Amino acid sequence: MTKRDIASQDATTLETAPTRYIEGHGIRFAYRRLGPATGTPLVLLQHFSGNIDAWDPAVVNALATDRPVIAFDNAGVGRSTGQTPDNVEAMARDAINFVDLLDLSKVDLLGFSLGGCVAQQIAAEHGQLVRKLILVGTAPKGGEEHLLAVLQDAFSKTDAPDPRLPLFFTTSPASQSSGLAFLKRAKVRQDDRDTDNGSAVTDPQAKALITWCATPDPGHAILRAIRQPTLVVSGSHDTMLPASNAYAMSRELSNAQLVLYPDSGHGALFQHHEMFVSHVRTFLDAQPVAA
Structure with missing residues (x-):
């Protein structure tokens, strides 16, 4: 990394980076790119209902200190x-089209929740494109999900300042405090914030996630097709996509490491952001072990 790269990276954060656009395949994709100009880009695949500004700046900015990081809105988001x-x-096809438009020949993928399902599909079908894979708070095809029940419960808590507080964090004082800190970080950007497209996004995304988990995958064909080194991460008390999914994936993937964070829910990567970033950096920087 050159001094110019470092200076450029230091001046740009998720809160200040301009929203860029690239068009092709009938879609105009919105994205932000952070970090140095060189290195294998880490492409972020977002959770159900989330957009670029739903990512935690503490995670994205820290990861971008030593590698290119790209956060984008997939089609319609x-x-x-x-x-x-x-x-x-x-x-997955739309995400591949976005990567192709950026002319990227090799990427790392970080897929969170629904984005983790998309990341699995991409890694299984495009082995030459994906170098390493990080799956956070997600499920394999045919896995266990409680999306609608958890959403209904979260939105019934009308005293919560944001539905993500009961959705992503446990009821413990420590987790709730971390949740409030995350919400504060996520709202720092005021200018050029991303947009919420409501049910036009959430209805099809809910169907996609529920169908993914309801569809059996005999012999775990998708997981078995993923040969890339994979880091699987979950919160110990994830109520939306339970941690049993993470354990199941780690068993079927050929080259996986499993990390389970304590006293944390679906947003474990935001609650334990410093530890998460450290684990991701170690994983991405590690040299592959010769077979």
């Missing part, structure tokens, strides 16, 4: 045009 698909396979 945020400021990206097009229609949000109702299945994971189409979401």
Whole structure:
């Protein structure tokens, strides 16, 4: 990394980076790019209902100190045009189209929740494109999910300042305090914030996630097709996509490491952001072990 790269990176954060656009395949994709100009880009695949500004700056900015990081809105989400698909396979195709438009020949993927399902599909189908894979708070095809029940419970808590507080964090004082800190960080950006497209995004995304988990995958064909080194991360008390999914994935993947964070829910990567960033850096920087 050159001094110029470092200076450029230091001046740009998720809160200050301009939203860029690139168009192709009938879609105008919105994205932000942080970090140095060189290195294998880490592409972020977002959770159900989330857009670029739903990422935690503490995670994104820290990861971007030593590698390019790209956060983007997939088709129909945020400021990206097009229609949000109702299945994971189409979401994966749209994400691949975005990567192709940026002319990236090799990427690392970080998929959170629904984004983790999309990341699995991409890694299984495009082994030459994906170098390493990070799956956070997600499930394999045919896995266990409680999306609608957890959403209903979270939105019934009308005293919560944001639905993500009961959705992503446990009821312990420590977790709730971390949740409030995350919400504060996520709201720092005031200018050029991403947009919430409501049910036009959440309805098809809910169908995609529920269908993914309800569809059996005999012999775990998708997981078995993923040969890349994979870091699997979960919160110990994830109520939306339980930690049993993470254990199941780590058993079936050929080259996986499993990390389970204590007293944490679906947003474990935001609650334990410093530890998460440290684990991700160690994983991405490690040299592959010769077979």
